[in-house]
Amino acid sequence: MVKPPRLIAWETTAGCNLSCKHCRGSSTEKKPEGELTTEEALHFIDEIKEIGDPILILSGGEPLVRDDIFDIAKYATEKGLRVAMATNGTLVTPEMADKIKSVGIQRVSISLDGSSPQTHDDFRCMPGAFEGALTGIENLKEAGIGFQINPTITKRTIDEIPAILDMAKGLGADALHIFLLVPTGRGKELENDEIPPVEYERILNWFYDKQKDAGIQLKATCAPHYFRIMRQRAEKEGIEISVKTHGYEAMTKGCLGGTGFCFVSSTGDVFPCGYLPALAGNIKEQSFKDIWENSKVFNDLRDVSKLKGKCGRCEYNTVCGGCRARAYAATGDYLEEEPYCIYVPKKQ
């Protein structure tokens, strides 16, 4: 029996009011072709409910540029799904915040790629984007909606992470989920902005230390190495990893792509995540259940023994497993070893 997904990120539209330098979707203001119709979108929600009860993240592009986004969100919450929304925040007016609240969206993520307007606006290619996101946050707070901050980590933002954490706490965020740049979509051109592997180790160790007293939930997305580092550190400290000591992180693993998570594009293509262009199927042609349970790519990712190179030999591969999108970007094979990991497995 294949376990159902726990989390689905859905690019409800590829359209966006911004065109950020790193965007995995290369989103722009141009109206995209082949977007799921309202009817197809609601049918997709029915199909999700048929196989499980995941958190559904309404993402984009910018979900707030889609006209029927609140009809979709309402339909999903009425069906009993926990719905979150991922937005750049600039379009969250008081009216939008009220609508978000009234359709039952439980949490909103706002991207803040820096602790200052300079860094964020330059990355997001729009002067005023930082102020716009902060205003959006104020409007969410006013409407009583929980929110989290999602910064993308690159060489430009790495030194600002402590300040971003302080800012997130000061703003009253429920969580800070850092995203480590994946060189895909427009992000490919930012290859030189990726932090080097030793910096991954440093930042993830810092993250481990901060988990203990940050006061808000911290999560490193697209950094499967964190789960190795967490175990290495806990072993050194003589601590047993449990939900009591390490919370939710104790129960999950590095990358859930294909095992507990998937990404659905604006045209209905299903992928392990938004950064790995290995197609599992399209929901206009096949049922979501069939794609989730039977596609080759998802079944490959569920089988750790298929991993190649040092990830294949690594004693941490059941808790880490490497980033399959980075392996694919570097080699064209999503089962190859993770290129951004300095660890040398015990088995040679």
Ligand code: HEM
């Ligand atoms: C409840 C509020 C949450 C919000 C607003 C949120 C937001 C996001 C966003 C915006 C993305 C990126 C999707 C995209 O590519 O567009 C994402 C990805 C992800 N989130 Fe969260 N998230 C939430 C909760 C969680 C929880 C509870 C988990 C753990 C089960 C989780 C795990 C993940 C994972 C594994 C990814 C995928 C990274 C990948 O593509 O490999 N998220 N989340």
Ligand SMILES: C[C@H]1O[C@@H](n2cnc3c(N)ncnc32)[C@H](O)[C@@H]1O
């Ligand atoms: C949904 C979240 O994904 C982030 N995001 C967009 N493109 C990329 C990329 N290439 N790598 C990492 N994160 C990215 C956005 O900035 C947003 O915070």
Ligand code: SF4
């Ligand atoms: S990262 Fe988000 S806000 Fe920026 S262009 Fe892509 S979809 Fe739009």
